[in-house]
Amino acid sequence: MLICEAQAPGKLYLAGEYAVVNPGNPSLLMAVNRYVEARVSSSERWLVTSDQFSGSQVVVGGYVPDNLSFASAALEIARNYASKVSEREVCGHVHIDSHLQSDDGTKLGLGSSAAVCVAVVRAVLAAYGVQASPVTVFKLAATAHFLVQGNGSLGDVAASSMGGLVYYRSPDREWLRSFVDAHTAPAQGRASINTRTTPAVQHALDVDAGASGLHRSSDSKLAGSPDQFASATADFDYENSLYGTLSRLDTVALVEQAWPDLVIEQVSEAANLEIEVGWTGKPASTKALVKKAAKPVEPAKYQAFLHASARSVDALRALVSAPTGAAVRAPAGELASVVAELRAQLNELSALRDVPVETDELRRGIEIALAHGFAAKSSGAGGGDCLIALRVNPAALATDHNVTAYSHSLREAWLEAGITPLALSLSPAHTTAASSSDFSAEGEVYDA
Template sequence: MLKGHDFLITVKAPGKLYIAGEYAVVETGFPAILVALNQFVTVTVKESGDYGSIYSQQYRENSLLWKREGNHMVFDNRDNPFHYILSAIKLTETYAQEIGKKMKCYHLRIDSDLDSPDGKKYGLGSSAAVTVATVKALCHFYNLPMTKSRLFKLAAIAHLDIQGNGSLGDIAASVYGGWIAYNSFDRNWLKKARHRYSLTALIDRKWPQLNVELLTPPKELSLLIGWTGSPASTSHLVDAVGLKKAEQVKNYQKFLHDSRACLKRMIKGFQTKSLATIKEEIRRNRKLLQSLGVLSDVQIETPLLHALCETAEKFGGASKTSGAGGGDCGIVLINDSSNTQALLANWKEVGIEPLDLHVHRVND
């Protein structure tokens, strides 16, 4: 979405949820399914005189996280949205300068409805959405040639520079919208390619293993989302699983193999409009994530997420954790003729908040 007048540019980028394929998608070429949602980060750019500003009502009192490594205090900025904003600005302006644009001053305003009113994270990919929206807004501001592929690549590099891990599937969902099947690209190749190519050449090249396919769900499919009220740090959970996979090579490889097969069948279910197939593979993916949690000693499915899933199953839905787990959201795929009101009421009784969110399709 784009509006512009009197050097004022306003764009939106949607949040996302993982449907299936979490953790495996971090590995090069492994698939996941995500969906973009109708909650947004909005970025406004207005040309200014001799100074610029970055302002966000939501992030003005953002805290810093740190931990101990021996006697050292180590800061972790991967959950700090301003670092993603600054990285997005740096990458986009590098691209602009490469194609001969003159740099300007501007005021950047960020508004987000991806978090709860009291500032808690729902796990809807706010860092990805703010990165995409910032890149998109500045591309319009500088009148840069832009496609969804270029937007994804610029935002992916900017995000990866801060987070350091992850699949960038959340960036893809925020760029492409709707339901997508996503295969992660070779990040080792990207690391080397950044030294070999200009940024302009890099975002126009084919990235090894990267693939984004738009999916159309069966008409009777209804997506329900429940929030546990407990935020989780994706970066830290992915780090923890990454640490264990080196110790559990054989079991981890089996998890990857089984996840790929599961996702291939699920994608086929979308292509053939078979809700029964999709639900069957959602249940299988849940079991795979449970097994990964055991072998990596990471609590992916917390007690409240377990209750969310088991309740959904009683009402005929196929349910699992969404994203890294450890808190945040669970999802349910269910026939739209089912008694979802009774299911949602049951969630509320045990302290799970149903989120009134819908799939968002990106038009421009």
């Protein structure tokens, strides 16, 4: 029986995507109206499955394949926190369904791993009847995401947790790592579960991949003979893994503690701001690009980049935000100038750190947008994925969100150039996480 379900939006960076990796540096993001959904159903034990990975399953305490690592980490930290603040006893099957990919399953660069963490945290808290602020959801989901990925600003987690338009300064992740180390109870030894008998392992042992003689594994690192896979999973030490760490972490202290340098603010979007998104069709590895950009080259020039980025991010925030129901009154040329500065800064960083931010496809899409009266730049780590185009429509009213002729023309031109327009808009802002009391016995969807 369905206990509850929750969703979390994907994200796009408007500005500050590389500078925000440095603690305290600002960025501006938008949560978009495509989501990851997490459903919790009654079960005799906690387990995780996903529509994307039909051959994979995680039983809590057992082996975790790479493709369910973010979801499993989010489940552990949410279960840990909820059990400390709720008297309810819960055991459930968490099933994940993501809509942040293209029709053929290719990633769009919308922060799917972050949205998975947020959706799972929300759903598990709801199953326990725990209502939590967006910042509490962020702290839990961000910790899980950071421990799995090992780098990144966590801005995508912030956007997914908050919804809407978000101004974000990243926390000190070295502090976070130290906090986790200092507030985690020691392991008591190996987990007692026999991972050889879990359905995921049995599936991997039973499915023949074909003429090659190899057997399919849900984890590409373990693809090989059944004996190799069984040996690797049997050797998995849950208690001393990051999942065991998250199950023993003092999550109440984690949530109550002020995080150094962290700033998350909801921003009211101006009613006459048009945002168009184009997808190159070529996915990029954010983790690899961020790691490459972090290499220490010419510190003085890098500091100049950080200062320039901060000024431009704050300027863009002032231009695209307004009190609810108001409209942007700044000249369109001012918006174009600020976005051009942000684009130039990313290209300077690209040359400084040898990071391929603006690919030929992104450059072509940006030039087309400029020719159609939009300000434009790459979004996120670059190297593929998406670009954004912004325009102030002075004729738009607060209640008029119809797509203008400019947008129609831009989309057609993008299509002709091999850029796919994505029908994305701002996701609504969140106030609290779902509670199981918000669901009927039939599993009514909570719309945050």
